[in-house]
Every structure is written in structure tokens, then in C-alpha cells.
Amino acid sequence: MALVAGMRVGSRVLFRPWAWLPGAALGRKESAARGRVGARGFGSQRVLVEPDPAAGIAVMKLKSPPVNSLSLELLTEFVISLEKLENDKTFRGIILTSDCPGVFSAGLDLMEMCGKNPAHYAEYWKAVQELWLRLYLSNLVLIAAINGACPAGGCLISLTCDYRVLADNPKYVIGLNETLLGIVAPFWFKDTLVNTIGHRTSERALQLGILFPPAEALQVGMVDKVVPEDQVQSTALSVMAQWLSIPDHARQLTKNMMRKATADRLVKQRDSDIQNFVGFISRDSIQKSLQVYLGKLRQKKG
């Protein structure tokens, strides 16, 4: 069975994020995802969407306490919410932020990558790929309002956005710290970082697993603006206004021109990337490293 849940229409591949959900739910989820968003807002248990149709934007808040780790459920709900906004012509931009105090997202959910079977790892990785592709190639303007710590997969999500505003708090570090866990950021994580901060800075940041505090994140170009915590949202809104002043078609074609080759690299090898992940994460040595890391996270409290 093909692992890629996509359908080709002309030259465009339409991804169906729910295609990997358990069978019975498919029809209902699909029809729900096709509906218009309107002004009332919608959301799910883990993704809150606050639409402002008059402004053509929506604020999307991740709310999977305590740390917005990217569980399969959160990934699924995230993609469905994105799809809804993408399909509604009212919306031209999304501000992506967190509803969990002090954390934007703790990245991939370590529990999804520990002690599970290969089929689970494959399903999980496919969902991670899906979210990245959706975000990276989104036609909407995406602004990350980073109001908390932003390691690994959390950083990756912010890097798919068109602009990043980070709250000025020394605890709000950002970066791809995979090596600190004894794991390796896949090529498309690396490509996303290189496209943002350049090759040499990425090489150092990735090998050392650097989590940059705000001033350094700004200096290396990991974020575009650092502002006091209480100004993150208002800054994101004014940046959004600037981006929306550009005609959509010209901006979208330019974004696609800049990003398509990077996305295509994954699209062309999704299945082998899944197999690589499953093989890598199933290794005893990797499982042990992740368990040790989880243990350290838990010990930190006690």
C-alpha cells in the first residue's frame, strides 16, 4: 500500500490529512473539513482557532498541556484546522501561537517515539511529514508568535512560517536540539533550517544542538523580531498587516518559487524517509537514549 496520502489534481498534489485516520471517521472528518469557518470560531480539543474574517486572518493556538508536545492527536487536529482555513477564501493569514504558558511547543512527543511498534512509528512519522508539508507550502501568510520555549519540532514548526516573533524571555530558547537527545534531525528539518539561517550557522547549530536564547536567535536569523512578552501578539498582528498589503497571487507564487524544491525533496522520498525513521527509532540504542532523556526531563522536577 502506498504510504503517501495524496491525490494528484493537474500538477498539484492535494494531501488528505485524514486519510491515515482510522477508517470509520474519514467521511465525517472530510465533510467537516470542507465547511466554511465563518466568524464564530472553531477548533478542536487541542487546536483553538479564533477567526477574524473581517481582517482575513485567524489566530491558531496550540493547547495541548502541559507542553504542546506533538502527539499524533495534536498533529491530526493541527492539519485539519489548517486545511479548513486554507479552503476558506476569507482567510489570507494565520498567526500561530501557544495557549500553554511558557511553552510554544516541546516538539515531537517523545512518548510517540518510545516503546511502540513499527506500524505506530510509521503512522506517526507520516503525520509529522504531513504537517510540515502543509505548513511549508501553505498559500496563507503564516506568522509565528512564539510565546514560550521552542525546541526541536516546535522550532521546525516556527521555521515553516513566513515570519517569527519571539518573546524576550531567557527561558524561551529556540533551536533544533536533536543531537542532545542522541537522535538526528532528518534532511528536511536540516533543509528548513539552512533555508532560514544559512549553511555554516546551521552546521554548528545542528551538530551542537544549540537552543538559542532570544538575543542570539535574533542575531543568527532564527527569528525575525524579539519583543517584550506582552507585545508578541500585537507585533504579530502588525507584521501580518504588512504581509497582507502584498497582492496574494504575487506573494504566493514567490513563496512557492522559494520553497517548492525543498518540499519536493521530501515529497519524492516520503516512503523511504518513513522507513529510515522507523529503522532508526526502533534501534535499541536510540530507544535507550530517548528513555534516558525522558528520565532527565522527569528528574528535573524532583
Ligand SMILES: CC/C=C\C/C=C\CCC/C=C/CC(=O)SCCNC(=O)CCNC(=O)[C@H](O)C(C)(C)COP(=O)(O)OP(=O)(O)OC[C@H]1O[C@@H](n2cnc3c(N)ncnc32)[C@H](O)[C@@H]1OP(=O)(O)O
Ligand atoms: C539517519 C537518521 C534517519 C532518520 C532520523 C529520523 C528521525 C529522528 C529525529 C526525530 C526528530 C525529533 C524532533 C523532536 O522534536 S524530539 C523532542 C525534543 N524536545 C525536547 O527536547 C524538549 C523537551 N522538553 C523540555 O525541554 C521542557 O519540557 C520544556 C522546556 C519544553 C518545558 O519545560 P517545563 O519545565 O515547562 O516542563 P517540564 O516539566 O519539562 O515538562 C512537563 C511534562 O511534559 C513532559 N515533556 C516535555 N517535553 C516532552 C516531549 N517532547 N514529549 C513528551 N513529553 C514531554 C515532561 O516529561 C513532563 O512530564 P511529567 O514529568 O509531568 O510526566
